Amino acid sequence: MTSGSPRAYLVRITTRLALNRLRTMRRRKEAYVGPWLPEPLLTAPDVAEDAVLAESVSMALMIVLERLSPTERAVFVLREAFDVGYDEIAAAVGKSPAAVRQIAHRARRHVDACRPREVVSPGQMRAALESFRRAFETGDRQGLLDVLAPEVVFVSDAGGVKRGALRPVAGAERVARFIVGGLGKAGGALTGDPAVVNGSPGLFVRVGGELDGVLAFSVVDGRIAGLCYVRNPEKLTRVGVRDPVTLR
Template sequence: MPRRRAVCEPGAVTTAQREDPFLENRRLLFGTAYRMLGSVADAEDVLQDAWLKWAEADRSGVLNPRAYLVRTVTNLSLNKLTSARARRESYVGTWLPEPLLTAPDVAEDAELAESVSLAMLVVLETLSPLERAVFVLREVFGYSNAELAETLGKSEAAVRQLAHRAKAHVQERRPRFETGAAERRAVTERFLAACGSGEASKVMELLAPEVVSWSDGGGVVRAALRPIQGSDRVARWALGVLAKPELRDATAAFCWINGEEGVLFTAPDGSLVGALAVEVLDGVVHTMRCMINPAKLDGLRRSEPFRF
C-alpha cells in the first residue's frame, strides 16, 4: 500500500497554519512521533491519523489544543510501536532508525541534536514503549510527572518509576562522543579518501581498534547481517562495500543527518543508494552506521531539510 502524503513537511508558517493548532504544532508533533518510533514513514502515518482524529473531534471541550494533540500523537505512537516491535523481530539483519535530512541549525543546539541523533534513537529502541514515551516527553519536552500521568493514563507514582528506569537506562548507554563538527568532517573525509585508495592499512589508521560497523539493508540490499567489530574486519568490509558496482561510481556528498554530519551516496542516474553516519573520538572513527535499505531513505529525499 503506498504511503500517504505527509502532513509534516517543513516550510513557512502561513496564516491558516497559525489559525489551526494542528498545523501550527506539526513540527512538534512529528518530532514527538519520530523520537518515539525511529521511523520517518511511521511518524508520518501517525500524524496523518492524528490529523484525521483532530478533524473529527468535538473541540468545544479542548482547553489546551497543543496538549491534546501531543497526547493523541503519543498514544497513536505507542500503538504503532507495539506492532513495529513485532515486525522488527523478523527484520532481516540489523535494524537501524530511518535517517532524516535535517537543517544545519539543528546541529547548533547540542541537546536538540543529541535527542534526534541516530545514536540516541538506537538507545531509545532498547526501552519499553511506555519508558520511551516518558523519556521523550519528560527529558526532551519538559513534561511534568502530573502532565505525563494525564497523557499516559497512569498514576504519578507509576510515571516516576518509568522515568527513573528510562533515565538510568539511557544514561548508562548514552553516546559520549563530543567531537566538533569540523573534526568529524575532516576525519570522515580522510576515511573516505583512504577507502578510495583501496589500501586496508590506510583505512585502519582512521579506525579505533574497537570500532563497530552497523549496516541496514533489510534483506533488500546485500549487507552485513550482524555488527562488524574491530579495525581489521571493518576496514576489509568498508573496502568491499565501496567496491560494489552501486557504490563504486556513486558520488559522496556531506549533509546533515539527524543533526549530525553524514554522507549521502548518489548513483550516476541521480538515485540515492545509501547514507553513512560516523561517530568520531580522538581523531578516529568509533562507530559507523550505513543505511542502504531503499525503503528507509525517504527521509533523506526531502526537498527541504526538516527543522525541529
Template sequence: MDERGTDTARPRGARAEDATGTFVAHRGLLFTVAYEMLGSAADAEDVLQETWLRWADVDPGTVRNPRAYLVRITTRQALARLRTLARRRESYVGPWLPEPLLTAPDVAEDVELADSVSMAMLLVLETLTPTERAVFVLREVFGVEYGEIAETVGKSLAAVRQITHRARAHVAARRPRGAVSAAETRAALEAFRRAVDTGDLRGLLDILAPDVVLLGDGGGVARAAPEPVVGAERVAPLAAGLRRFGAAALRPAQVNGCPALVLRLDGRVDTVLALHIADGRIAGLYAVRNPGKLSRMEHEVELRR
C-alpha cells in the same frame, strides 16, 4: 455553547481554519516527537495523520494549551504504533536501523536535539520499553512536565518519576560516549572519505576505533552484512570496497542533525552512511541500504522542539 463547551454559534469554517493553522504551526514538533518515538519517518507521518483526524474534531477555542494537547495525542498514537512495530521488527531481516532524514543545518545548531535524533541515540532508545521511551523523550528531550506526562501515558505521577529515573539510568549506561562537535565529526568523516578514495587501508585503520561496529540495514531487499561487523581489522576492508564507486559518488550531507555520507548511483540514493565518533575516531558506522528507508533523503525534513 453545547454541553462540551463548544461555541456552536461560531462558524464551522472558521473553527476548521483555526484548527488547521494550529496543527501546521506545531507540525514540525509533532513529527519530531513521533519520529523519536518510532525511528521511522513513514510511521511518524501515519501518526501525524491520525493526530490530525482527532484534532479536526476539536474546537481549538476550547483547548487551553494546544501544543500540550497535540503532543499528548501524538504520543498516545505513537505508543500504540510502537507496540505493533516491536512485533514487526522481530522478523526484520538483518540489523534494523532508523530511517535516515536529510536535515537542515539549524538542527545541528540545537546540540541536544541533534544528539537525540542521531542514529546512535535512536538505537539506544530502541532498547527501552515503549512507555520508558515515551517518558524519556517527553521529559528529557522536550521538557514536558511530569504531570502532563502522567496524563499522557496513563500512569501516576510517582510511577512516571520512577520510569524517568529508570530510563535515564538505562540510557546513560548505553548512550554514545562524550559529546562530539560537528567540526570533529566532519574531520573524521573527511579523513574516512579520503582514505576510501585513495585506497589507504592504513589510513582507514587509523581513523577507525579498534572496537568499531558496522551495522548494515538492507531489510532483506538490498545487500548488507547480515550481522554486526566488529573490529577495525574487519571493518576497514569492507569500507575500502567503497572506492570502486569513486569519490564523486560519496558525498557529505547532514543526516539526523550530524555530518554523514551519502552514496548516489545513477542519480538515486543507494546508501546513507552515518557515523558515531568517540575520542576522535569512528566508533560506529551505520549503513542504511533498504530502499524503503531512503525516500526522506531527497528533501530536508523539519525537526523542532
C-alpha cells in the same frame, strides 16, 4: 493545566497513537532481516554547530530510544523533550503518576548510560569524515585503518531488500575489509556526498550516481568509532527530497 484542557486531550490522543505505532513497529522488528536502524534524518548544517541540538537528534540517541519499551520511550520523550508534567503523562499512558516517575527515571538512566562521555567538535567530525571519504572512494584500505578506531563497529540496515551484513562488524581490520571488499565492489563508481545526518556530518553513498544508502558516524578521540549504514530503500524515500530539518 487541567485534565480536561485541549492541550491535555491532544497530549493523550497523540501519545496513544504513538504508542500504537511503536508497538506495531516493535512487532515488525521481530521479523526484520538483519540489524534495525532508525530512518536517517537530514538536518541543516546549523544543527551540527549546536552540541545540544545535535545530540538530541543523533543516530546514537535514536538507537538508544529504539531499545526502550514503547511506554518508556513515550514517557522519556514527553518528559525530557516537552517537559510535560507527570500527572499529564500518567493520564496519557494509563499509568499512575508514581509509576510514571519510576519509568522516567529508568529510561533516563538507560539513556544517560549510553551517551558518549566526550563532546566532539564539528571540526573534528568533519576532519574524520573527510579522511574516511577519501579512503572510501579510492578503496584505500590503509587509509581506512588510519581513521577507524581499533574497536570500531559497523552496523548496516538493508532489511533483506539489499545485500548487507546480518550482524554488526566489529574491529578496524574487519570493517576495512568489509568496506573495500563489499561496498567497494557494488557495481559502479563509489562516491560519498557530504551531508548533515541526524545533526552530525555523514555521507550519502552513491553507486554509479544512484543513491545506495546513508552513512552516519560517531567519532571518539578524532577517529571513527561507529558507522551506521542505512541501505534499506524503504527508509530512504524521504532523504534528499525534503528540506533539511533546522530545529530553530
